[in-house]
Amino acid sequence: MTSSPAAPTSAPHSANGAGVLVVGAGIAGLACARALRDAGVPVRVVDRGRRPGGRMAGRTLHGRTVDLGASYFTVPDGSAFGEVVARWEGKGLAHPWSDTFTVLDAHGTGGGSPLESSRTTTGPMRYAAVGGLRSLLVDLAEELGADEERRVDVQLEQAVTSVHHDGTVDGSDDGVRYDTVVLAMPEPQAARLLAPGSVVAAALDTNAWEPTIAVALGFAERTWPADLHGAFVEASVVVSFLADDGDRRGDGAPVLVAHTTAGFAREHLEHPDGAVEAVVAEVSALLGLGESARPVWNHAHRWTYARTTASHPEPFALHERIGVCGDAWGDRSSVPTAWASGDALGRAIAARR
Numbered sequence: 019m020t021s022s023p024a025a026p027t028s029a030p031h032s033a034n035g036a037g038v039l040v041v042g043a044g045i046a047g048l049a050c051a052r053a054l055r056d057a058g059v060p061v062r063v064v065d066r067g068r069r070p071g072g073r074m075a076g077r078t079l080h081g082r083t084v085d086l087g088a089s090y091f092t093v094p095d096g097s098a099f100g101e102v103v104a105r106w107e108g109k110g111l112a113h114p115w116s117d118t119f120t121v122l123d124a125h126g127t128g129g130g131s132p133l134e135s136s137r138t139t140t141g142p143m144r145y146a147a148v149g150g151l152r153s154l155l156v157d158l159a160e161e162l163g164a165d166e167e168r169r170v171d172v173q174l175e176q177a178v179t180s181v182h183h184d185g186t187v188d189g190s191d192d193g194v195r196y197d198t199v200v201l202a203m204p205e206p207q208a209a210r211l212l213a214p215g216s217v218v219a220a221a222l223d224t225n226a227w228e229p230t231i232a233v234a235l236g237f238a239e240r241t242w243p244a245d246l247h248g249a250f251v252e253a254s255v256v257v258s259f260l261a262d263d264g265d266r267r268g269d270g271a272p273v274l275v276a277h278t279t280a281g282f283a284r285e286h287l288e289h290p291d292g293a294v295e296a297v298v299a300e301v302s303a304l305l306g307l308g309e310s311a312r313p314v315w316n317h318a319h320r321w322t323y324a325r326t327t328a329s330h331p332e333p334f335a336l337h338e339r340i341g342v343c344g345d346a347w348g349d350r351s352s353v354p355t356a357w358a359s360g361d362a363l364g365r366a367i368a369a370r371r
């Protein structure tokens with residue numbers, strides 16, 4: 019991985035029309051790059067961020083990493099993603115977190131706090147990462163860069179500003195013409211890079227994307243049950259999901275991360291810190307925390323495009339030199355969907371060469 023801009027002609031695969039540029043080093047972009055690399059196609063990845071990860075992001079807060087994006091991921095039966103997850107497990111990076119979460123009804127049903135009348139729900143195993151989910155994508159990016167013969171550069175802090183139908187891009191490697199440019203990002207972000215009315219732009223659904231604000235709350239000590247794990251919150255206008263970050267990361271830190279509802283996030287997108295007070299009050303009410311158990315620190319992170327509510331049945335879009343992949347393509351908006359979409363697009367591009 020590198021964060022220094024490369025000269026347009028320095029990469030062996032960036033001669034005109036010779037390779038693929040993947041824009042976006044989230045899980046879809048890295049899966050796409052991996053499939054291309056495995057098929058022997060020259061590929062390069064750029065991302066505007068300082069680190070890979072996209073919405074599997076975390077941040078160091080008060081001395082430890084806190085997951086602020088995706089809360090966990092699942093592994094669909096028989097999916098190729100399972101092999102990648104098994105490798106992460108083998109390296110001690112990822113681990114099964116829980117298949118059972120709490121369900122909290124914000125109104126409560128028994129007169130006490132919603133926690134007292136909570137129930138549990140069991141579903142697929144949810145996986146977490148000891149170093150935060152981003153560490154898994156750092157590992158993927160490092161693996162792509164480590165292959166001596168088919169090395170894939172993942173270049174950071176490179177924002178692409180537009181993508182043209184002839185395979186050229188602005189903002190990164192101006193003037194280089196790629197066989198294919200892949201946009202591995204939320205559709206509203208991809209649409210901004212494309213000419214309005216182009217075939218691929220017309221295939222995007224930019225209206226179904228919902229925001230959320232993730233609020234990390236650090237406490238002096240843990241005063242909630244050890245088996246809370248994650249909690250789906252029903253009937254709250256403020257909070258939709260609550261994760262015990264110390265539990266999922268395995269260090270037992272007294273840290274919760276609340277995700278707001280989309281409606282509440284819309285009211286606070288301009289100033290996410292303005293959401294904190296209401297989130298603290300809602301979390302305290304949900305868990306029945308007393309005044310003495312107020313958080314000692316907090317951090318709010320805005321996700322303008324957290325997820326889409328309208329997935330495409332197709333696994334990706336690909337027309338001539340431009341492809342789009344990500345969590346909007348396939349099953350519901352999620353980490354395994356984004357992986358499968360990127361992987362499928364990489365294979366499709368390789369197959370047509």
Ligand SMILES: Cc1cc2nc3c(=O)[nH]c(=O)nc-3n(C[C@H](O)[C@H](O)[C@H](O)COP(=O)(O)OP(=O)(O)OC[C@H]3O[C@@H](n4cnc5c(N)ncnc54)[C@H](O)[C@@H]3O)c2cc1C
Pocket residue numbers: 041042043044045046047064065066067070071072073074086087088089090091092176177178179202203204207211230232277321323324325343344345346351352353354356
């Ligand atoms: C708060 C939250 C909670 C979630 N919870 C879960 C969960 O529990 N389980 C689950 O499975 N999924 C969850 N998700 C969804 C999951 O995070 C996404 O489905 C998945 O990470 C999407 O990956 P992606 O690669 O498609 O896109 P992204 O991760 O968004 O990656 C896109 C990348 O493109 C880069 N980029 C964008 N524009 C440009 C540009 N112009 N130039 C260069 N680079 C650019 C971005 O920097 C980013 O790194 C959650 C998401 C959020 C936000």
